[in-house]
Amino acid sequence: MLVAFSVTPIGVGEDVGAYVADAVRVVRESGLPNRTDAMFTTLEGDWDEVLDVVKRACEAVQAVGAGRVSLVLKADIRPGVADALTTKVATVERLLANRDE
Template sequence: MLIAFSITPLGVGESVGDLVADAVRVVRESGLPNRTDAMFTTIEGEWDEVMSVVKRAVDAVAERAPRVSVVLKADVRPGVTDALSGKVARIEARLAEG
């Protein structure tokens, strides 16, 4: 499964980069395939392991922020692996075809 999520620290002022970096660090240390862009971090794995990483990332931010907002989107497809890069590769292949 793929989980795309965004964590926003609230009540800590305008600059939240350090707190967001704490969340991304948790994801990267998980060892699960992941990708971070300007809006979301996407991770791939089994339900329990992916949701555990999301919880740990939220907890890391909550240690320094009085409130945390989480947006989450899931693509649940049992038996599918390498969806994180495979989906993008298929689109890129279609674009290359013209």
């Protein structure tokens, strides 16, 4: 499955980069395929391992002083598909390149 999620600390002010970095650190240390952009971190794996990482990312934000955390999560659950993190993007890029010819 693919999970795109965003963890935001509540009540810590506007500068949340250090909190987000703690969440992303948990994701990267998980060893699961992942990608972070300006709005979301996308993670690939099975249900249990992905949701465990999301939970630990939220807990990491709480551990550094955010008493309240907002979590936005979107999931693509498609059994039997592997490497969707890169192949979905590659498909769109290929289609865009073909259309431009």
